[in-house]
Amino acid sequence: MLAITWLGIGSAGAWFVIAAVWLIVMEYVRGRPSTSSRASVILKCVVPLVTIALGLIGVWILGQSGTTNGQTGVATVFIAETHRYRPASLNGNHPALSVKAGRHMIETTSRNELWESNIPKPLFCIAANGKTDYRIVVPSEPTSTERIAAAELAKYLELISGIEFEVVDDASPQTDAEIVLGFGSRTDTLLPGYDYSELGHDGFIIKTIGTKLILAGGKKRGTMYAVYSFLEDYLGCRWWTPQEELVPARQVIEILPIDRKDIPTFISRDTLCISNREGGNNWPIKHKLNGTGTAVTDDQGGKVRIYPGGHSFSALIDPKEHFDQHPEWFAMIDGQRQPYQLCTSNEEVIRKCIETVKRWIVENPDIDIFSVSQDDGPGFCHCPDCMAIYVEEGMLYRPNPMGGQLRLANRIAEAIEEEYPNKLIHMLAYFFTVNPPTKTKPHKNILVRLCDYESCMSHPLVDCAYPVAAENTFPRRFVSLVRRWGELSDRVFVWDYLTNFHNYLQPLPNFHVMQKDVQFFAENHVVGIYMQSVYGAGAKGGFQDMRNYLSAKLMWDPYYDFERSMDEFLAFYYGTSAAPLLKQWIKFMEMHVTENNFHYGMYFTPNGRMFTKEFLDTGESLISQAERLAENETFRQRIHYELLAITYVRLQRMPFDAPNRQERIDAFFKEMESYGVNCLNEGVPLETVRNSMETGQFIDDDPFWKYDP
Numbered sequence: 001m002l003a004i005t006w007l008g009i010g011s012a013g014a015w016f017v018i019a020a021v022w023l024i025v026m027e028y029v030r031g032r033p034s035t036s037s038r039a040s041v042i043l044k045c046v047v048p049l050v051t052i053a054l055g056l057i058g059v060w061i062l063g064q065s066g067t068t069n070g071q072t073g074v075a076t077v078f079i080a081e082t083h084r085y086r087p088a089s090l091n092g093n094h095p096a097l098s099v100k101a102g103r104h105m106i107e108t109t110s111r112n113e114l115w116e117s118n119i120p121k122p123l124f125c126i127a128a129n130g131k132t133d134y135r136i137v138v139p140s141e142p143t144s145t146e147r148i149a150a151a152e153l154a155k156y157l158e159l160i161s162g163i164e165f166e167v168v169d170d171a172s173p174q175t176d177a178e179i180v181l182g183f184g185s186r187t188d189t190l191l192p193g194y195d196y197s198e199l200g201h202d203g204f205i206i207k208t209i210g211t212k213l214i215l216a217g218g219k220k221r222g223t224m225y226a227v228y229s230f231l232e233d234y235l236g237c238r239w240w241t242p243q244e245e246l247v248p249a250r251q252v253i254e255i256l257p258i259d260r261k262d263i264p265t266f267i268s269r270d271t272l273c274i275s276n277r278e279g280g281n282n283w284p285i286k287h288k289l290n291g292t293g294t295a296v297t298d299d300q301g302g303k304v305r306i307y308p309g310g311h312s313f314s315a316l317i318d319p320k321e322h323f324d325q326h327p328e329w330f331a332m333i334d335g336q337r338q339p340y341q342l343c344t345s346n347e348e349v350i351r352k353c354i355e356t357v358k359r360w361i362v363e364n365p366d367i368d369i370f371s372v373s374q375d376d377g378p379g380f381c382h383c384p385d386c387m388a389i390y391v392e393e394g395m396l397y398r399p400n401p402m403g404g405q406l407r408l409a410n411r412i413a414e415a416i417e418e419e420y421p422n423k424l425i426h427m428l429a430y431f432f433t434v435n436p437p438t439k440t441k442p443h444k445n446i447l448v449r450l451c452d453y454e455s456c457m458s459h460p461l462v463d464c465a466y467p468v469a470a471e472n473t474f475p476r477r478f479v480s481l482v483r484r485w486g487e488l489s490d491r492v493f494v495w496d497y498l499t500n501f502h503n504y505l506q507p508l509p510n511f512h513v514m515q516k517d518v519q520f521f522a523e524n525h526v527v528g529i530y531m532q533s534v535y536g537a538g539a540k541g542g543f544q545d546m547r548n549y550l551s552a553k554l555m556w557d558p559y560y561d562f563e564r565s566m567d568e569f570l571a572f573y574y575g576t577s578a579a580p581l582l583k584q585w586i587k588f589m590e591m592h593v594t595e596n597n598f599h600y601g602m603y604f605t606p607n608g609r610m611f612t613k614e615f616l617d618t619g620e621s622l623i624s625q626a627e628r629l630a631e632n633e634t635f636r637q638r639i640h641y642e643l644l645a646i647t648y649v650r651l652q653r654m655p656f657d658a659p660n661r662q663e664r665i666d667a668f669f670k671e672m673e674s675y676g677v678n679c680l681n682e683g684v685p686l687e688t689v690r691n692s693m694e695t696g697q698f699i700d701d702d703p704f705w706k707y708d709p
């Protein structure tokens with residue numbers, strides 16, 4: 001509208017000029033050279049020229065901006081988000097909508113550019129300029145998660161568009177303008193004969209049919225996940241941390257054709273980190289986390305729980321209760337029965353374990369997985385019967401104690417399968433039971449969990465042959481274990497690690513590893529992942545919130561656009577000015593460990609050879625530059641915490657004669673206090689870390705990395 005006004009002014013200006021020139025020429029022709037005052041000349045010449053200039057600006061604006069929007073009848077200047085915040089939908093995967101405005105980082109795009117792209121024509125519009133005809137329709141007897149889905153959809157649609165969406169149940173008369181949530185009588189009509197059991201507990205569909213949008217999934221959690229995926233992938237919402245979110249404001253929400261079905265690779269998705277463990281603002285369900293360490297309630301669909309936890313022999317038969325009367329039920333070690341671990345070949349033990357597991361199932365009807373696994377620590381039964389089994393199940397007569405554990409677990413699995421076909425028996429392949437047996441295969445309702453405590457963390461599993469916990473292992477052992485167990489069972493879970501447990505804050509170059517490893521698991525029959533990261537209250541590692549966010553994203557889709565997501569997070573969380581420098585630092589770390597073949601595990605120390613002078617100086621320079629560019633104090637503080645990761649390494653290696661040694665250590669811990677950080681080493685008080693700096697625990701004379709003040 002504005003552009004048309006400008007054009008009008010411009011045209012009028014042109015007529016003014018013609019008229020003014022005509023009048024002046026006529027005055028000369030009539031031989032009456034101007035007696036007009038200077039003011040009159042200005043009026044006749046300058047005003048029309050200014051007017052025509054304004055007109056030309058109007059024409060230029062018109063060319064830049066576009067014209068009337070056919071949908072709403074209102075002139076719309078198209079504003080699209082920048083590449084960083086461009087919803088996945090606009091990048092080709094999930095075609096979605098035209099965008100009126102984004103809260104962050106908006107830039108204008110000409111209408112022509114949008115016309116020339118391949119975005120399909122919108123099917124319908126669920127919100128425009130403060131109005132909607134659309135209602136959210138839920139099944140008449142909704143589950144608790146379908147209720148949450150409806151409430152969250154209404155809440156975010158209102159935040160996005162400013163419009164209140166009414167929620168009705170599917171007993172109400174059908175209209176054309178409906179967002180249908182969950183499988184109920186509406187989907188029976190719209191998708192006749194569709195068997196949604198293929199979606200399991202968590203899978204979902206997002207689908208347009210005519211002018212209706214369907215967001216529906218498995219009864220346990222699927223519909224709720226469909227809503228969050230719709231908000232995230234089609235409307236551009238992001239949930240960075242439990243406290244920080246991005247909700248782009250839009251006046252027009254147009255829906256393009258969508259036909260999407262998600263069934264997750266991993267049935268159990270868990271990250272042991274603060275965001276997931278403490279939750280808040282539905283962060284765990286927004287990221288579709290459902291593992292045992294996830295802060296979700298039963299109303300939110302519950303979680304995949306393993307009862308009574310990983311290690312369970314002493315819970316199956318308690319040595320305190322039974323050892324005195326039945327020492328033969330427990331492990332024989334060095335010729336003596338000991339009050340720990342079980343004698344897995346003993347028929348009474350097997351009978352008692354079956355009895356206990358059946359009791360657990362009855363007592364815990366909501367739990368699907370029950371553990372039959374050795375207790376933590378060393379020691380397995382060496383009685384002649386058990387030893388005979390280990391030899392039968394070993395390779396080249398090397399006894400394999402997993403044989404004993406698996407045969408016990410198989411007996412229990414067989415005993416429950418008829419009565420409880422949906423229940424699973426969980427078994428750790430861990431420590432002395434890590435190798436698959438050569439003879440017996442896991443029964444079909446057995447779930448095997450492997451634990452990767454020995455692999456190098458600086459390179460993807462498939463690219464690195466170097467085991468860092470090298471005492472009794474061989475190159476690529478974990479890769480080989482995953483493949484071998486994956487061939488025996490369709491139910492392999494993996495416990496993986498995502499931090500340095502002794503030095504949370506130390507730089508941890510593993511962003512380039514995360515996705516490749518998860519993809520390797522997905523391709524080798526792994527169906528559950530537990531990623532243990534920094535989890536204690538007051539504990540915080542470098543780039544911690546981003547690591548939590550990205551690992552959660554990988555759990556749902558191992559093939560999602562990891563790099564783009566990292567760019568988005570950096571830009572939002574640290575600011576757009578600092579983001580490229582921080583990305584450069586992350587990429588430098590990756591190059592450094594890749595090109596120089598630095599390997600490290602989950603306990604690597606500050607005097608590791610990886611921390612060269614060049615490495616520390618580069619980190620300091622890039623992060624300091626980023627800090628100087630911070631757009632506000634919140635961003636600056638977050639960037640500064642990344643700088644403290646470098647300071648941490650420098651201080652741990654600072655020689656005793658370094659200037660102001662004690663003052664620098666004191667200043668570091670004062671900063672930790674200001675960030676509310678009270679833990680930098682798993683389960684160890686901060687004072688112990690201070691002590692290691694003060695006593696120079698990691699000062700080393702190796703000239704390769706010698707500290708250089």
Ligand SMILES: [Zn+2]
Binds near residue numbers: 342382385
């Ligand atoms: Zn035994």
Ligand SMILES: [Zn+2]
Binds near residue numbers: 458459464465466
């Ligand atoms: Zn390596």
